[in-house]
Amino acid sequence: MPSLSVIGMQWGDEGKGKVSHILSSWADWIVRFQGGNNAGHTVVFDNSQYVLHLVPSGILYPGKKCLIGNGVVIDPAALVEELDFLRKRNIEADGRLFISGNCHLIFPYHKYREAYMEKLKTRVGTTRRGIGPAYGDKYARVGIRFVDYLEDDTFKELLKRNLRGKEVFIKKFTSVTKLKDKIMKEREEILPRLKDFLADGASLLYSEEKRGKNILFEGAQGTMLDCDFGTYPFVTSSNPISGGACVGSGFPPGKIETVLGVTKAYTTRVGLGPFPTEIEGTEAEYLREKGGEYGATTGRPRRVGWLDMVQLKMAIRVNGADKMALTKIDVLDDREEIKICTAYKYRGRKITEFPLSRKMQEEAEPVYEKLPGWNKKTKGVNKVEDLPANAKKFVERIQELSGSKIALISMGRSEEETIHIEKEFAAK
Ligand code: IMP
Numbered sequence: 001m002p003s004l005s006v007i008g009m010q011w012g013d014e015g016k017g018k019v020s021h022i023l024s025s026w027a028d029w030i031v032r033f034q035g036g037n038n039a040g041h042t043v044v045f046d047n048s049q050y051v052l053h054l055v056p057s058g059i060l061y062p063g064k065k066c067l068i069g070n071g072v073v074i075d076p077a078a079l080v081e082e083l084d085f086l087r088k089r090n091i092e093a094d095g096r097l098f099i100s101g102n103c104h105l106i107f108p109y110h111k112y113r114e115a116y117m118e119k120l121k122t123r124v125g126t127t128r129r130g131i132g133p134a135y136g137d138k139y140a141r142v143g144i145r146f147v148d149y150l151e152d153d154t155f156k157e158l159l160k161r162n163l164r165g166k167e168v169f170i171k172k173f174t175s176v177t178k179l180k181d182k183i184m185k186e187r188e189e190i191l192p193r194l195k196d197f198l199a200d201g202a203s204l205l206y207s208e209e210k211r212g213k214n215i216l217f218e219g220a221q222g223t224m225l226d227c228d229f230g231t232y233p234f235v236t237s238s239n240p241i242s243g244g245a246c247v248g249s250g251f252p253p254g255k256i257e258t259v260l261g262v263t264k265a266y267t268t269r270v271g272l273g274p275f276p277t278e279i280e281g282t283e284a285e286y287l288r289e290k291g292g293e294y295g296a297t298t299g300r301p302r303r304v305g306w307l308d309m310v311q312l313k314m315a316i317r318v319n320g321a322d323k324m325a326l327t328k329i330d331v332l333d334d335r336e337e338i339k340i341c342t343a344y345k346y347r348g349r350k351i352t353e354f355p356l357s358r359k360m361q362e363e364a365e366p367v368y369e370k371l372p373g374w375n376k377k378t379k380g381v382n383k384v385e386d387l388p389a390n391a392k393k394f395v396e397r398i399q400e401l402s403g404s405k406i407a408l409i410s411m412g413r414s415e416e417e418t419i420h421i422e423k424e425f426a427a428k
Contacts, residue, residue, distance in 0.1 A: 008222025017041030030058025033248030071248020100201030101147030202250020234273020261321030
């Protein structure tokens, strides 16, 4: 298993942090390839809980190397804050963290733009980290890359041009001169902290792969937030699908042998946008409370729903995820009845493919298959044979319906609360 990607199959928050951390024990390199500090990967390790936003979760394993690939957008101040957080817990990034020079950076004017846009009717319900505007600049070819930030003259010139082009937004929050001074002052403090992490990520991965090193690609967000395949426009501005790992790191397609999709036993999403299986009332409250369903980055309550097979099958298809990690199965422990959405109904018609139309996504009604609950604790179970009979049936049914093999089951935040069905997905 020389290289592997861990990909969210739903709308983010599937528990990728824990799964990536388990697999980090096998990997030599852990690579983030998209998104930014809109992500929040929660890992429980050595009895402490860590929430990482930008640094790959492999940093928590002594000796592992981590790359922030070119597809990530970095808020330099947020990165320094995260490094400080890690340092306070005796986790050093020096010599272990590498940042691709061609990563684009997030500046306060990106956050201003987003704050302004989010006030309009067209709002997306973003994390307000400036992610969308930073990717916007990248594709409009006016962005500032990490390598540009490190060069005095290049940076000054690019900043000047950007401030001029964004005056309309900036003026709603502060003056251009004040903002320029703030960015330049912050840079003086940030540069000494970040400059030594500079790397050519693609070239680094190329030589490390040649040396036989194991590389793990750690996806952030999830397939339904993918800018191309998600519930557009209520998506993020990057490509969290498995294909994004190549574009966002410079690692060639075909070399990533395994895609491990991570899916919860039910579904959640934060922010706005269609969510065909969303439920409300006491059932929703129960799942939210039991699952601790509050966004790791924003603290916002998540919307909850039953497992959506129409959506999941599409995610498996676009990612090529023939293996899955099934997480948070314990949240369903006390339910009398469990539902799986197997199709949608739209204006009297049955649909089994996730629709592209906004209208259909909004109006699709779930068709449920009902399964009996197991009414027993799954926490503490380490073997699939020891799961309650109805929990086993639930797992088997998901495999049957999805056509993807469940290789790992997670029943809580800590690593002990995991069933490793396939040994290669166990901590080494
Ligand atoms: P943005 O990524 O901040 O632009 O937000 C766009 C959408 O993606 C919003 O609905 C966010 O709530 C959602 N989102 C972004 N990052 C995450 C994540 O890590 N988990 C869950 N939802 C996310």
